[in-house]
Amino acid sequence: MQFPIKKITKTDNPISQQKVKVVCRVRPFLPHEFPDDTVGVDGNSIKITNQRNPTEILKYSFNACYGPTTAQTELFNNDVYPLLDHVLKGLNATIFAYGVTGSGKTHTMQGSQEHPGIIPRTLRRLFEIKNTSINRIDIKVSYMEIYKENVYDLLVPRDSITGLAIREDMNRNIFVANLTEKEINSYAEFEKVYSAACKHRSTAATKLNVHSSRSHAILCIYVTCRDDARGTTLFGKINLIDLAGSEDNRRTENGKERLVESAAINKSLFALGQVVEALSQGSSRIPYRDSKMTRILQDSLGGRSLSMIIINISPGQAFYTDTYNTLNFATRTKEIENRPEVNQITDVRHVAEQLVLAKPQKTTRVVPAERSNAQSDGKKQRFSDPLSDKTLSLNNKGAMSTKNERLSDSIFVSTKNVKFHDFSSKGSHGCLAETFGTRNAASTKAVLSEKQLEEIEKKLTMKMEANIDEKLEKRIKEISVKQEFLSPVSQQKANFEETLQERLEQRMETSIEPQLVQLLTPETKIKNGRALIALGRMHEKQDELVPALEIYEKAQVYLPEYVRLATKISALKEGIKTGKVIKYKANGQRRIGERLRRERSQGDKENKPYSRDSLTKDQPMMSTENWQLVKESILKVINTADAKQIKSLKGIGNARARTIVEYINSHGPILEISSLEYAGVSGKVLSKLVKVAMRRAMLEASNMPLNDHWPFYDRKIHLDRPINITHYARLIIIRD
Numbered sequence: 001m002q003f004p005i006k007k008i009t010k011t012d013n014p015i016s017q018q019k020v021k022v023v024c025r026v027r028p029f030l031p032h033e034f035p036d037d038t039v040g041v042d043g044n045s046i047k048i049t050n051q052r053n054p055t056e057i058l059k060y061s062f063n064a065c066y067g068p069t070t071a072q073t074e075l076f077n078n079d080v081y082p083l084l085d086h087v088l089k090g091l092n093a094t095i096f097a098y099g100v101t102g103s104g105k106t107h108t109m110q111g112s113q114e115h116p117g118i119i120p121r122t123l124r125r126l127f128e129i130k131n132t133s134i135n136r137i138d139i140k141v142s143y144m145e146i147y148k149e150n151v152y153d154l155l156v157p158r159d160s161i162t163g164l165a166i167r168e169d170m171n172r173n174i175f176v177a178n179l180t181e182k183e184i185n186s187y188a189e190f191e192k193v194y195s196a197a198c199k200h201r202s203t204a205a206t207k208l209n210v211h212s213s214r215s216h217a218i219l220c221i222y223v224t225c226r227d228d229a230r231g232t233t234l235f236g237k238i239n240l241i242d243l244a245g246s247e248d249n250r251r252t253e254n255g256k257e258r259l260v261e262s263a264a265i266n267k268s269l270f271a272l273g274q275v276v277e278a279l280s281q282g283s284s285r286i287p288y289r290d291s292k293m294t295r296i297l298q299d300s301l302g303g304r305s306l307s308m309i310i311i312n313i314s315p316g317q318a319f320y321t322d323t324y325n326t327l328n329f330a331t332r333t334k335e336i337e338n339r340p341e342v343n344q345i346t347d348v349r350h351v352a353e354q355l356v357l358a359k360p361q362k363t364t365r366v367v368p369a370e371r372s373n374a375q376s377d378g379k380k381q382r383f384s385d386p387l388s389d390k391t392l393s394l395n396n397k398g399a400m401s402t403k404n405e406r407l408s409d410s411i412f413v414s415t416k417n418v419k420f421h422d423f424s425s426k427g428s429h430g431c432l433a434e435t436f437g438t439r440n441a442a443s444t445k446a447v448l449s450e451k452q453l454e455e456i457e458k459k460l461t462m463k464m465e466a467n468i469d470e471k472l473e474k475r476i477k478e479i480s481v482k483q484e485f486l487s488p489v490s491q492q493k494a495n496f497e498e499t500l501q502e503r504l505e506q507r508m509e510t511s512i513e514p515q516l517v518q519l520l521t522p523e524t525k526i527k528n529g530r531a532l533i534a535l536g537r538m539h540e541k542q543d544e545l546v547p548a549l550e551i552y553e554k555a556q557v558y559l560p561e562y563v564r565l566a567t568k569i570s571a572l573k574e575g576i577k578t579g580k581v582i583k584y585k586a587n588g589q590r591r592i593g594e595r596l597r598r599e600r601s602q603g604d605k606e607n608k609p610y611s612r613d614s615l616t617k618d619q620p621m622m623s624t625e626n627w628q629l630v631k632e633s634i635l636k637v638i639n640t641a642d643a644k645q646i647k648s649l650k651g652i653g654n655a656r657a658r659t660i661v662e663y664i665n666s667h668g669p670i671l672e673i674s675s676l677e678y679a680g681v682s683g684k685v686l687s688k689l690v691k692v693a694m695r696r697a698m699l700e701a702s703n704m705p706l707n708d709h710w711p712f713y714d715r716k717i718h719l720d721r722p723i724n725i726t727h728y729a730r731l732i733i734i735r736d
């Protein structure tokens with residue numbers, strides 16, 4: 001029996017707030033290291049001897065601490081196993097391994113054949129539960145790495161160097177577009193998939209670790225748990241993250257390629273530190289966007305996920321500074337609070353069943369869906385429940401949601417009656433039995449006769465279909481009205497949002513780089529700068545001039561006094577701008593800018609947007625006020641819908657004026673300059689039109705003589721070349 005309609009509602013927050021759990025693990029000394037007692041474990045505290053004052057012992061307390069002899073099983077049973085229970089109850093959980101390079105993160109997360117780590121143990125345990133549970137449990141995985149600030153899918157062979165995009169849906173959930181999710185049916189299958197995927201991961205030998213992870217690896221396990229008797233489906237997810245280790249390049253003695261990786265690793269870890277700092281300070285702005293890693297992990301730090309961070313420590317005096325910094329980072333992390341939420345769906349049929357049974361029998365029944373929570377949340381989107389006329393609210397399911405989840409059309413309900421462990425206490429497992437053991441017979445035996453059920457189904461379907469038809473009609477009407485007037489604008493607004501996002505990320509990048517550089521030693525600065533120059537040169541050789549310029553500019557942050565670099569940058573800028581042959585090397589000539597010029601003219605023909613480069617160049621040049629004046633003056637004439645007057649505008653002849661009038665007559669007044677494209681005004685014409693309008697508007701605004709110098713005009717609005725209309729529209733929308 002199938003029910004055609006299900007509905008999305010809200011799951012509420014069963015654990016109001018939960019601090020990030022911090023666990024610390026000190027690895028044993030490796031054979032080539034000289035043992036000392038700089039770092040020690042004392043109960044739930046780590047003690048380190050102050051290097052500056054050996055009589056002073058610094059003590060840091062965490063939720064749990066493990067010494068060099070701790071077995072993988074112990075850590076798993078104490079701290080990971082209890083989390084699985086929450087995941088099976090529809091919560092999202094994240095476990096990160098954090099620490100300096102070579103401190104044991106991969107050992108903890110992945111482990112080895114003899115000493116399997118958290119990842120294999122988690123999967124093995126989940127399959128054990130799946131195979132014995134009375135509920136239907138489905139397990140899927142995705143696996144990605146963030147390497148040099150690009151996100152790559154590790155479940156498929158790498159086919160592009162650009163990587164996957166991070167997106168945000170309308171409910172502000174972060175997800176990685178086009179990331180593979182693979183259904184896994186057994187532990188053996190997982191092992192096969194995982195070991196193949198691990199081979200795709202970027203690792204390399206450094207002086208401090210022969211198998212150093214050069215990327216952050218994120219394994220997501222999606223667990224769907226269906227309880228047919230209760231009619232509920234719970235969606236839990238666990239992210240298992242092996243972060244790349246922070247590196248002191250003086251010690252790693254990295255070469256150029258490793259240095260470029262290292263710069264990306266250090267930068268993203270710095271961003272993570274900034275996020276943790278901001279969260280622990282209760283700042284209003286949390287800089288999640290400063291790196292891909294913090295953006296993806298947004299939900300795990302201060303979000304709706306349960307989180308645990310495992311701090312890995314390398315023992316010994318040689319790592320004193322790293323240990324000290326790591327422990328201070330961990331102390332700040334302890335202060336972060338998350339607000340975990342359950343992701344649950346309840347089948348409509350089950351709710352109906354519950355309601356019908358509850359009334360005539362006058363018995364108190366436990367309905368898994370408690371709507372009161374959802375009702376009390378005034379901020380969330382509401383719509384009526386066809387069963388009860390009560391309102392249910394729309395939930396944004398946990399962050400990093402997948403497209404499939406977001407499109408789900410089932411009922412999400414609050415689960416206030418689900419009890420949760422305080423997973424911050426050590427060894428708090430044992431609640432799996434509560435969820436998956438023998439269920440209370442009374443609650444499952446409330447079964448309706450087939451006939452009764454069919455009747456309910458019929459009524460429900462009719463009521464819901466009527467409801468849907470009504471809503472559909474209303475929506476179609478709204479959309480057609482909107483489309484008529486707003487479609488061109490809203491489409492360009494979407495483009496604009498993407499551009500804005502990109503630019504914001506760029507700006508963040510440029511603002512964080514100088515801060516990071518302050519922390520480096522002069523040697524590291526030179527190494528980083530040189531590595532970037534080498535990378536820039538590679539791009540330049542392939543005629544990728546814009547990226548080359550960007551990289552040289554980054555190198556300049558490290559090497560501000562490097563005169564030849566500054567000369568190269570200005571030569572390259574000039575070359576890109578003019579497309580001319582530029583001599584910038586003593587030993588030869590390079591044709592630069594050729595390709596860019598070709599792209600531009602082609603872009604014009606095909607009405608493609610200009611490169612980001614040209615956008616940034618034009619973007620900050622005109623004030624909102626001036627644009628407003630320009631827009632108004634043009635649209636005033638256009639909207640007269642009088643061909644004669646429209647023809648008075650520069651570049652508009654008979655035919656074009658007629659097209660504009662026809663467009664206005666059938667679509668109504670043109671509200672945005674960008675919409676002129678739809679009335680047959682090309683980019684070239686628009687550029688002329690705006691040029692004149694700008695002069696006129698400025699004249700009106702400032703009473704300046706026509707030929708006077710305009711600061712904004714002189715400073716780079718290149719209206720002497722054709723403007724691509726999409727590009728132009730973006731500029732205008734930015735100012736709107």
Ligand SMILES: Nc1ncnc2c1ncn2[C@@H]1O[C@H](COP(=O)(O)OP(=O)(O)OP(=O)(O)O)[C@@H](O)[C@H]1O
Nearest residue numbers: 027028101102103104105106107209212213244245
């Ligand atoms: N708890 C432990 N017990 C035994 N050996 C360990 C432990 N932790 C780490 N090691 C060993 O230390 C070495 C470095 O560990 P690992 O590769 O896990 O470090 P990492 O933090 O992941 O480094 P990177 O950030 O460079 O990838 C490995 O040889 C590993 O086997």
